[in-house]
Amino acid sequence: MSKRVIVELIDDLDGEPIDGEQGGGTVQFALQGRQFELDLSAANLAKLEAAVAPFVEVARSSSESVSSTAPRRRKSTNELAEIREWARAQGIAVSGYGRVPSEVRAAYAASKATRAR
Numbered sequence: 835m836s837k838r839v840i841v842e843l844i845d846d847l848d849g850e851p852i853d854g855e856q857g858g859g860t861v862q863f864a865l866q867g868r869q870f871e872l873d874l875s876a877a878n879l880a881k882l883e884a885a886v887a888p889f890v891e892v893a894r895s896s897s898e899s900v901s902s903t904a905p906r907r908r909k910s911t912n913e914l915a916e917i918r919e920w921a922r923a924q925g926i927a928v929s930g931y932g933r934v935p936s937e938v939r940a941a942y943a944a945s946k947a948t949r950a951r
Contacts, residue, residue, distance in 0.1 A: 839918065839930040841911045845875045854910035917942045 843852040843859065852858040857876035862869060863886075874882060914934055921928045921938050928934060 838915070840915060841931055843873045843911055845878055846872050847874060847878045850875060854912060859910065920945065 843854070844850070845852050845858070852873060852875050858874055858879060860871060860873050861879060861882070862871045864870065872882075917934050917939060918928050918930070920942050921934075924941075926938055926941075928938060
């Protein structure tokens, strides 16, 4: 018997489901030393980016790496579901929700690269 787990992201601002194919997803940012994470639709992500753009334009670079403070988009829920399905087929235990370990994502990417050759 096979089982398929579908994870649906909900926009934290308006409560609507996020269509990952439209460019929405999880974004991370930092403000005054605190890290934040939001799930946003493409439209609400554009609003956030437009709202902070004037501040970003005049801001100084931090000594920290850009990746630790810049908004970051995660893999779409469809791709995460594919990774989880691949991992389970390989006998790797992964949860049905939350983060997929980086080692599992790296192994999945390596297997895709090998299959593409």
